[in-house]
Amino acid sequence: MRDAQERAVPVLVDADQDVIIAAATAAGKTEAAFLPILTNLLNDYDPPGSVLYISPLKALINDQWDRLGRLCEQLEIPVVAWHGDISSSKKHRFLKSPEGVLLITPESLEALFVNRGSSLAGVFQNLRYIVVDELHAFIGSERGKQLQSLMHRVELVAGRRLPRIGLSATLGNMSLAKEFLRSADAGGVTVIKSENSGQTLQVQVRGYIQPPMSELKKLLIQSADEQSEEDETENKASPDFAIADHLYKVLRGSNNLIFPNSRQQVEWYADQLRRRCEKDGVPNEFWPHHGSLSKDLREQAEHALKAGGQAASAICTTTLELGIDIGSIKTVVQIGAPPSVASLRQRLGRSGRRPGENAILRVYCKESPLKDSSSLSDQLRQSLVQTIAMVRLLLGGWFEPPRTQGLHASTLVQQCLSVIAQCGGATAADLWKHLVAEAAFQNVEKPDFLKLLKSLGEHELIVQDSSGLLLPGTVGERLINHYEFYSAFISDEEFRLVCDGKALGSVPISRPLTKDQRIIFGGRRWQVRDVDLQAKVIIVAPARGGAPPLFDGLGAMVHDNVRKEMRAVLADPNPCPFIDRDAQALLDEAKKTFNALGLGERYLIESGGRCYLISWLGDYANDALRLLLNHVGFSCDNAGLAIEIEADIQRTLAALKDVGELDANDLDSILADVENMLREKWDWALPESLLMKSFASISLDISTAIEFAQTHAATYTNPNEMMPRALIGD
Template structure:
């Protein structure tokens, strides 16, 4: 069959649906038929599934012209998705196409939600297309006959590659691809990515360092002009001293107005706690929305999530309050309006969420930005610039993740065993492990067989055996089961199941939150007000409560630092707000705050670095404004406080937000002395970081995750999970053993590398210092706190006071200083 005849099959199907194929879809079909690998860059909702799936099907038809009567059984293609909620949509689209052209293909899903019955059926007969997650793919690689399962699989698609890149799940995926390529040399690898800055590098990481595969690949860009309209929700009155206290809830009625004017609305919050809070506030003030407004986040049970997704799809919901669980989410063609509550902290995340509105090619996306405090309106303005210029962040890939490699080697050992000389070249061909030496690889092998040098006396760390042929294998059923239970790279706090005392599953909450509750305490979760009855094993038993006051459930994984891209845009945007050249609604709304800031201090220009000092009854405040994000400020504050203490013995209290940080002392400090001694410098940064930031404590916390991923500690059986404090103490003990006896242990070294790269963001800290060295430092000795410093001060008070006391205290401070 000629290429023209093959393309005619697809185009005819599109015509029957009343569609016309986009140029990028035709390009992808053509590239696939030419035997190429590649990366497709296309926005959400533009027809990416058809671009790749049609290519796979046409390639199969090319080799099997009698496809309507003869179909060879077995797995032909794998579709990897990082989110389970995407699976249903891809399955429906894929099945619809093959049914439409008369190809007897089956499409199956395999994820954590797949039933045991479905898994058993798949074991007997694999579907032609398997839609799965990185974790489920590795579970399949851990089966004895995985070579037979994958030998005829000719294509693998990694969807939302930008979400996996720069994470350990992405590294896990790289290793999975290396094994599948080893099984079938003709495997075609394709990725799909929406919003990402470093597309060329993303393709390199996906395809690995095999020059033949990379040379035989293409990067296809959809080039679909997607109009995005950003509208700020501006309060009628602006406090001259803004603070991040009410999470934007004072703008609730503006949100209600938008909901009522739209057919359907998604309200994105940055955290699950914020999501719960908004849902409660909306239900409390507007009970008429009951049944029309829902909530969606990752801790709510599967049945509720699926019900919400379907309700949005069939337009029976007016609004849904959600977290990043619907960032990529489901194909919601009908969603009309998006509201973003608070800064999304990154351009890519904002564009992704905006794309959920008008989720069809050619339709304008409308996104409302709701500030949680006044200064976030400057971020709204910066995001509008980012949307116009498509200034999207890079996702930096990981290198040499020894913990993921150790887990992978155990997976291969469980699956019937492996020979190191076969596996090392495959691993070395990945981007992550391209610099892995054979000595390091041998260290990992030694580790899975004997434990590391300091653990060789303990049998529990000896997992893998070696036979006389040199094959590494796991035969012990107990070890194999524990390994399968703990596979994956997402390490979270231990989850506690939440159930009614009378029965009925509600969802899951992290153990650390439940541990703070006493019998009779009331908390808000999954849109319900619940009273805590008792903790039985790993199940929190609750009953409904009618009390008005309740704690809002909080989660540990809700820290979102400002990206460097948005920080840069923010600094540039500051200039426009000061000059008054811009006449946007945001500039007008912030006019009084900006005037007050200029009256008390200055609004820093791009070439200026602002330091403010003032005295209150709390003590002597020094506030610095790098606009680099919370993580960088945390490290910078500690570093600077340490350097200042070398000049004068003094103790400090530190506070920070995304715009700046505060160093507070009960003694007066000479800022001129700091400037004369050139303390704001990138010199000696690593040495001073080690002395100032408690890197050892941070590394211990990192090591817990590394210990879990590498299998050094076991997290427990289903419904019998090991408590977080026990995990922490086990991993801490191992950390100290390695520190004292084996400082060259690769996992111990990795903990420090990850601490500096991810927790402290040392590279960004260095860049920030280098930028400040080239700026003019402006020190303003102020009479009182300024509008810019106020949110930082109030964030420090938040740690000490309840929300009611905090609001009262801030009100008094605002009145006094205004």
């Protein structure tokens, strides 16, 4: 046995404690949990017991169904998968005789509570374990809040405390996982962390110069069938073609995962790599995999990777990040800056699984050519430096902890309606006790909860009868009976950008959005004129300003520690050992700008009547800083590393002083201009005060922003220093 498997036996076999098993992908977590759990089930209990296994993905359930099915077949322990593709006859068989292992998603478990609430006592009476796979994927999300609430409700129905088993990738702070698994008794959760590392990482970061966005867009839209010889020559200006050539050269003949940062790029690279196979007259080895593809097309890619007879590489989004078994992977490729260190680590867990094999990471970074008008973010080579910082943090064993402070009041709305449906009605006291006071939503205060119930009544989601019992209202009844009710989350919806009646395209907007804010799209700066939340439309007009940075301001949220490490990268006089010559030249350019601007000692730079604030804070704090500066009357934009402020240094310092005096709890005024607070599924039903608290807790770090303003407005000593105009594009 592996170390985690050996250590799991004594703590799991008696079903008397909560346990987290933390190990890398393919380190045997499933066996570590289920060998002692199945041993327990085989003991002579009458009636036989059962296990509730909760997974974030239907595909992972199918994978584990096959895996556990083979293990349990000779033990004569039933293994039942429960999701939309499973026949109702198999589900009824389990409900009639609930024994063995039930594999289910949170959404299907929610449906059981809503539709079979009266019969669940019999279903869960002999339950011995609750197992949560990919625990880290739930922490800090609305779906995670739903899961916490469901685990508590399962125990209420069973009438006793049940051992909860979490299977997880190693988290930087395991106390967060313990608090998530059993918030009322985190100290009683046993953690088994695999010590089997022994894996060597081989990494290379390659640098490329990106042509202007208008030229790149033209090149990417062209199909290879339409390209003339002249076009082929022009294509050499685009790094994407050079990256595709290099991928084809180094990956052919082995199994690999390639992660671009968008579905559009997945399709483009899959097409380019397939064309190279056709051109050489060899079988295609490259398959796209993302959420918009049909189930059949996704399974083609998965089967190609698993089959083993022929080499296969998947060009994919986050769909292949979690633990679906796809066999042994030689190389993990990241195109562009990784979304996070945690994501990079999760992806890298797929590589080097065989004994003696190294894990291989290849990263391809694209940067813009520098001009006199180049933005500060481009001059500091933001994408490349962020990538280097993330790899350094990965090598040092750090990765982002989940953000657990979110109220996720939207999910509380769903859980209130679900409990009312399950029980045929509930009192306000019941809901408070079983969902808030003793369960997942303990950060919601009683006055806010009472306002929430009043708001649910105003929206006709609930009604109260003469006895005080809360029942589904007209709207609530309709929504509870719709299949979409069971999911607590919705994907970030895309907004259409429209200028003078002409559609520019669509983008997912997950950051705070205010009128007059400037955003970057299609290689241009645009100013927000109006936002129509119902129609999901943003009306924009061309904005003045220099060339926009390559950074678009709409990507993944960057953590404070990543920005601090970026500063350390730029201040480090030594060459970086894992980047190629072109990347090193780009990094040297960034270091030259960093030193010329004195960014090791200062955080404010003035040029052309505009001030650049480089806080080295993450995006949650920087987004809050931008909103707070707007709130005290200053127009500014968040461009990643720098917040660009329409003011000189003296006025910026005065603004920071005003920000430092704000009350972080005065959300009514701070968030007054935010247009897109309706972020989660049931936010529309929340009272305004609770909506603001929930939005701020999920999307912003207001306290850190105010603390930064207090500290730096008081200590800045060179307000009159000016930098040469040529250093920063106007």
